[in-house]
Amino acid sequence: MVHAINHGEYERILREAGVRITRPRKVILEILADRDDHPDAMAIFRRAVRVDASISLSTVYRTMKLLEDKGAIHRHIFEGGRSRFEPADASHHDHLIDIDTGAVIEFTSKRIEELQKEIARKLGYEIVHHRLELYGRKRK
Amino acid sequence: MVHAINHGEYERILREAGVRITRPRKVILEILADRDDHPDAMAIFRRAVRVDASISLSTVYRTMKLLEDKGAIHRHIFEGGRSRFEPADASHHDHLIDIDTGAVIEFTSKRIEELQKEIARKLGYEIVHHRLELYGRKRK
DNA sequence: TTTCTTGCAAAAAATTTGCACAATG
């Protein structure tokens, strides 16, 4: 999935929220805009350190929380513990995780979404959000 | 969902695996058989302590892992961090979590399962397992 | 009595936070 968002877009969101654009934040935003995978905080940190060795893991976590609060990124807690992040600009989609490599493939199914809504309604609920993850292995 | 499993059934599974049936394990198995919610380790621990004050949280975790390894329970990591457990006897189902109360409602959808398989196949994958969680709020 | 289990405390792993100093607008 190609993300239209660039780091300038992230900056705009933060600036409008009255947040300062600092050097560490700039570095992290460029990393998020640059790559198109679903990195966890440690992966972002490793990439950031190569650009500016003084950046701390805490700042990565703090920036992720900030962006999440502003709605600029989404946090996913797939199996395996750590949170992984992705830009929020792409339209809604679900994930297929390759259990051998950890790679994440995005997909959507209008039909499944409809069925979910219908199920919730029958149970007397309104869906606030959902999570559909397929864990699979490449077919040979 | 009503679980047919009773603590004797858990004991049989463990005994057949060559595992000793100890007092702490008995207490924990009764708790699992008794209630029909999706408790986390701390909740099980709190219930266990009321029966036998000497039981430790470590033993709860160890017993959960044991039962999981033997296929007797399933571990779910819903939002909110902690693992929650449920008997494995019930047939496969997905979960709707009440975001206000944490209550868990089980449901199934043959149609959704089929669609999932189809999506994975189209992407060149074979599903090993999946996770579908609806987070919602009671409709008034 | 031999082997498996337990409780306790300490270790791990991921994430958050207090604080004094540094950087931004």
Next chain:
DNA sequence: CATTGTGCAAATTTTTTGCAAGAAA
């Protein structure tokens, strides 16, 4: 310059583990 943000170390949270002592078969 008034505030906000940062790095570092320490704290948190959930779960696991080493070890000496205790129970099961």
